[in-house]
Amino acid sequence: MNGNHAQALKEAGMKATPKRLAILEMLEGETAYASPEELWKRMRDRFDRLGLPTVYRNLEELAESGVLSKVIHPNRQLYYYFCSNREHHHHFVCLSCRKVQDIPSCGIEALEREVSKTVGGKVLSHILQLNGLCSGCMENGGMP
Numbered sequence: 001m002n003g004n005h006a007q008a009l010k011e012a013g014m015k016a017t018p019k020r021l022a023i024l025e026m027l028e029g030e031t032a033y034a035s036p037e038e039l040w041k042r043m044r045d046r047f048d049r050l051g052l053p054t055v056y057r058n059l060e061e062l063a064e065s066g067v068l069s070k071v072i073h074p075n076r077q078l079y080y081y082f083c084s085n086r087e088h089h090h091h092f093v094c095l096s097c098r099k100v101q102d103i104p105s106c107g108i109e110a111l112e113r114e115v116s117k118t119v120g121g122k123v124l125s126h127i128l129q130l131n132g133l134c135s136g137c138m139e140n141g142g143m144p
């Protein structure tokens with residue numbers, strides 16, 4: 001799958017460095033979001049003297065260029081998720097088991113039009129993430 005990742009980085013205007021490829025490889029196929037610390041622990045075997053700040057920086061660069069999704073958790077920790085869906089969409093994230101699910105419909109356009117009218121300006125973009133408990137966690141009575 002390395003070719004695909006190199007391609008995804010190229011399309012985002014980023015160089016396919018070994019660290020970026022390793023991050024995408026680890027997150028590929030994961031249905032849950034991961035913390036920088038967790039990814040760092042898994043990468044240390046492959047990269048000598050790899051510092052946590054380097055992992056943070058790489059994750060941030062990947063998120064800024066849209067290759068990774070950043071998850072903003074109520075616990076104020078940052079997590080990252082790799083979604084192969086390149087269409088405009090949003091995520092439902094489980095606060096308990098960390099599972100991420102795509103929300104196919106956006107539904108914000110009407111609100112954007114209304115807000116643009118109200119403020120007399122123009123809404124250019126939006127960030128939307130829905131937090132909750134997934135069906136599996138609901139069945140287990142799981143709480144975040």
Ligand SMILES: [Zn+2]
Pocket residue numbers: 094095096097098099133134135136137
């Ligand atoms: Zn869950």
Ligand SMILES: [Zn+2]
Pocket residue numbers: 083084085089090091101102
């Ligand atoms: Zn997605």
Ligand SMILES: [Zn+2]
Pocket residue numbers: 088089090106107108126128
């Ligand atoms: Zn949207």
